[in-house]
Amino acid sequence: METVTLTMSQALVAFLNKQYISIDGRRHKFFKGVMGIFGHGNVTGIGQALEQMHEEHAKDGFLFVQGKNEQGMANAAIAFAKQQNRLQTFACTSSIGPGALNMVTAAGTATVNRIPVLFLPGDTFASRQPDPVLQQIEYPLDYTITANDAFKPVSKYWDRIVRPEQLMSAAIQAMRVLTDPADTGAVTLCLPQDVQCEAYDYPLDFFAERVYVIDRRPAAASAIERAASVLRGKRKPVLICGGGVHYSQAVDELRKFAETFGIPVVETQAGKSAMAWDHPLAMGGGGVTGTLAANRLLREADAVIAVGTRLADFTTESKTAFRNPDVEFVAINICQADAIKLNAAAITADAREGLTALGEALRRDGYSAGYEAGELLRLKWEWDAEVDRLYTIERSDGLAQTRALGVINGFVGDSDVIVCAAGSLPGDLHRLWRVREPDTYHMEYGFSCMGYEVSGALGVKLAHPERNVYSLVGDGSYLMLHSELVTSLQENRKITVLLFDNHGFQCIHNLQRGHGSSGYGNEFRMRETEAGRLDGSFMPIDFAAHARSLGARAYTAASAEQLEEALRLAQRETVSTLIHIHVLPGTNTDGYDSWWHVGVAEVSESERVRRSYEGLRSKLGTARKY
Incomplete structure (x- = not known):
């Protein structure tokens, strides 16, 4: 077997530059490059590798972006991958200690949003010779624990490479998760700074181009039949469009599905833009931050078809949005954990494939929604007039x-x-x-x-x-x-x-006042007396x-x-x-037949807080328990 002698860092950079993803026969280079801030924990390892191989990578379009804050650069990587519908991303490298920990929040952001980003934080010496090294956190009960263990709960895959040859299996496992449409998110490979610089004879085929094919997961016939049986006879269905519609490139299929069966579309924050705002079936955002048209439709719906959404609390209004006692749910989602929420008839499939298959079944049934003539247009016209007023x-x-x-x-x-x-x-x-x-x-x-x-x-x-x-x-x-x-x-x-x-933080200021408080600690005001509150001038x-x-x-x-x-x-x-x-504080929108479960003090000296708590108890009586 032919080999090449490289440091672990040089091998990692060379590997990243040869990774591709393919969907629907189109190939995409998976890593646009590396975003980084160098410190003693990575500058002589990853930094040296990037410098040495710069010319080769530049020819391949492999970019190095110098961040100014580790969380900020990682946020940029997340946004890049999101905007590319998860077909391309960056790796993010930092030094050990504070530099690494600055990326933990961004790792959580990537994982919650199901966005693939590779985190490469520097780590303490595997040899433990300079013990403790600058910026090392010593945990006396377990010396294998470092600051980078903080990435574990916010990563979809986590590994620490303590020998250079471990890179090969770790990198392949990392790519497995990064290219998984159902279970992607932050992937963290912790890189001890001595191991970054250690050499190994890597097999040449480790650096061959690798193409990860995203095979669209089809919908099982039995799942389609269960979903179709739920919808038969339903007169007021509503489609909830989530971010998965964009990631699966199912925008056209969603619109055609809605038009074919006359079903109004409500969008989550991640799903918004799948429908043009002036489409007659586009009812805008739904839930806590939703439009009046969308929330009225969700309240009265007898069937909800959730496509590519996590059904988080803002979308479901903390499970109070669906008030029709006969409402049933259908969910199309590549992630089974999301597909089964709200006891839905689950179609665990690619969003585009699921919509296509369900549409074929409903056409065979001769299905169509039963909204009264002009009902949806009236709701939409009323909301458009409200937007015009607010604008x-x-x-x-x-x-x-x-x-x-x-x-x-x-x-x-x-x-x-x-x-x-x-x-x-x-x-x-x-x-x-x-x-x-x-x-x-x-x-x-x-x-x-x-x-x-x-x-x-x-x-x-x-x-x-x-x-x-x-x-x-x-x-x-x-x-x-x-x-x-x-x-x-x-x-x-x-x-x-x-x-x-x-x-100031006026959103939280408004939330505070809406639950009994007069407002405390959320506006950017001067402290005008030494012992006083922050209630002076702005x-x-x-x-x-x-x-x-x-x-x-x-x-x-x-x-x-x-x-x-x-x-x-x-x-x-x-x-x-x-x-x-x-802008004037407090001139944002609020309400529109929506509610959000926020904890309120059960006991208080304030009558307003006590009333708010009673209102909470009453509202929770209408919420689904799970």
């Missing part, structure tokens, strides 16, 4: 958040991509944002990770350099993590950051000046007219640009 609200005391979104939605192009993740913006966008083309609404709401927005926009821009990419971010989330704005400048990948400044933060100090262009807007002008000016810029938008 045009004028306030004498400042700019309403919904008005700002109306200006932005009217300005961006159909193929432009918006990115968001946390705060009050996801709720408003899910309800109000009018989208025409698939994959232009990029929302990370599985983990709702604050700080994802700016770095996520960079990841989307790396995936689609030709598109305009807008990061919609609150001031609280921007302050948490904006470092990859610098990376966007370094990479010459222009993003436009639309920073909504409402002086902090005067100039976010536009901050962005300029990093090298970006920046504008400020406090009215709809100023925002329109700032958007026009930002569009002409050739580098990343930030628009600091002053």
Whole structure:
């Protein structure tokens, strides 16, 4: 057997560069490259390997992106893979200790959202000679435990390579999980810094091109029959479209299915953009952040067909959304754990295959929904009128958040991509944002990770350099993590950051007040007396000046007219640009026949809190137990 002598790191980089994924006969290079921040735990290992092999990898389109914050760069990798519908991703490398731990949150984000990302944190010395090494956490009861064990609960596969030859089996197992459509997420390979540099005679065939074929899992005939039997006789079915519709490239099949049987479509945050907003069967987002049209349909539905969704608490309104006593569920999902939720008739299959097979069965049955003539159009017209109202609200005391979104939605192009993740913006966008083309609404709401927005926009821009990419971010989330704005400048990948400044964590402030509190600790106010609360004047933060100090262009807007002008000016810029938008706190959307289970204090001195708790108990009486 022919061999080549390489360090473990050199072998790993060479292996990553030869991995491909194939679906429907089309081959895609799986790793776009590596994102990294170097420290003593990886610079002489992975760093040396990337440097040595740079020319070869550059020819192959294998990119190295220098991150500015480990969580930020990993968020960018997640967004890149999500925008590529999981057909391509990055590996992320860090030093040991704090650098590695900074990526744990991002690993959780990847796993919750079922997005493939490879994490390569440096680790302590396998030899234990420099014991303890700088940044090592010593756990005296078990010396095999390091900071990197924190990745275990948020990874789909975890391994520590303590001998260079272990790389081969570990790398192949890592690829098994990364390319698994049902069970993908974060994969972590912990790399002791001495082992990274150790040489081994690797067989040459380990570096041959490997193609992982995604065979679309067909639906079992018996599962289709069970699902069809549930739907027979149902007059008011509703389709819930999840992110799996995008990942399986089933957007056209979903639309055809809905049109064939006259079934309205409700979208989750991950599913949104599968249907154009003005399609007569598109009812918008559903659940806690849903439209009134969608939530009324879910409340009255006698059948729910959930496609590619985890049926999380926001979608099901903490299992209170479905109030028809005769409602039954059908679920099409590649992941069996999701397909069986709510006692659904489970079709464990690729979303496209499942929709096609179920559609054929229902056509043979002559099935169609039984909505009254004009019923769906009336619901849709009423909600469209509400969006128009919210988009045009004028306030004498400042700019309403919904008005700002109306200006932005009217300005961006159909193929432009918006990115968001946390705060009050996801709720408003899910309800109000009018989208025409698939994959232009990029929302990370599985983990709702604050700080994802700016770095996520960079990841989307790396995936689609030709598109305009807008990061919609609150001031609280921007302050948490904006470092990859610098990376966007370094990479010459222009993003436009639309920073909504409402002086704090107003989403949680609203949640707090909605459950009996008068508000505490969520606004960005000065402490004006030494022992007082944070209840002084708002902090005067100039976010536009901050962005300029990093090298970006920046504008400020406090009215709809100023925002329109700032958007026009930002569009002409050739580098990343930030628009600091002053919006009035509390001018986001809320309600629309939705509810969310939030724990409320069972005992309190406050009468308002006690009333809120009684309301919680009453509402839980209508919720499904499992």
